[in-house]
Amino acid sequence: MKLLTVIISSDLLDEVSRLISQAQIDCYVRLAEAYGISHRCKGSLGDDMPWEATVLMIAGEREQLESLAENIETAIKSKDYQPCLRMMLSPVDRVWMH
DSSP states (O other): OEEEEEEEEGGGHHHHHHHHHHTTOOOEEEEEEEEEEOSSOEETTEESOEEEEEEEEEEEOHHHHHHHHHHHHHHHHTSSSOOOEEEEEEEOSOOOOO
8 A cells, every 4th residue: 555645736636636536546635725835846926936735645556546646747747837746655554444
């Protein structure tokens, strides 16, 4: 089991949520009202600006999450601007579900 953490510009939430649904993910956690500052993200207001982010935490099997991450990256790269995106795939030692 793995955990994919996706940190995206909030304006991309609908598009990324659609990709998650297409991947048939059973459940994920959305943390809103996160903020980031990146020297690499370029926005319409200038460089090195704080950006409003959404954090998504998705548990699943490695192959499924890697495929989802690739689909998200492909969709984001097709934009005519450079939105902020960070994704991390981490191991999960144990899961409790009730």
